[in-house]
Amino acid sequence: MPKEEHPCPECGKTFAKAFNxxxxxxxHVTERPYHCQWPHCTKSFTRxxxxxxxxxxxxxxxxRRPLACPAPSCARRFSRQSALDRH
Incomplete structure (x- = not known):
């Protein structure tokens, strides 16, 4: 029995399940209704x-990045003290 494939009409990528x-x-849509709620983070997502x-x-x-920037408005983390110092 052949596997059913569900191709994306936009990019051609195929999926085994219609849900996927x-x-x-x-x-592929431009609407991004899900916004990160972290202060000062401007990221948004479609899913x-x-x-x-x-x-x-x-x-x-x-x-891998245990060193946090101490600035309250910054969420950056670093693996080396020298990188944090430069930041």
């Missing part, structure tokens, strides 16, 4: 789960 195509189609995943960069300490 529907979610993917949102990546809610992308916004949630992005928000974690503000709230999760990465073992």
């Amino acid at each position: 195509l529907k979610s993917h189609m949102k990546s 809610k789960h992308d916004c949630i995943r992005h928000f974690r960069i503000h709230t999760t300490v990465s073992p």
